[in-house]
């Protein structure tokens with residue numbers, strides 16, 4: 001779901017054709033997560049087109065990956081604290097990355113391990 005530049009090692013949440021370092025075509029698709037750690041989170045109480053407030057957004061440091069901005073599924077609970085473990089979920093209908101609170105991957109992935 002992301003890419004890592006073979007030249008400078010920069011990880012990004014997608015695979016750009018040109019890395020910010022200037023290397024063209026050097027970004028190899030690779031996957032990150034699905035586990036990550038919340039860097040910070042915020043809850044938007046203002047209406048955003050297509051979304052019903054409150055909307056929780058968090059910056060998440062994916063394990064061995066980039067920092068992404070994702071929507072958080074709250075299930076009416078409190079927003080995650082910095083340092084909380086989250087799992088990358090699927091993209092929603094709006095194309096937003098969605099994470100769920102907790103370290104159990106929601107994605108059906110064969111590489112999952114329980115610890």
Ligand SMILES: [Zn+2]
Nearest residue numbers: 005008019021
């Ligand atoms: Zn690069």
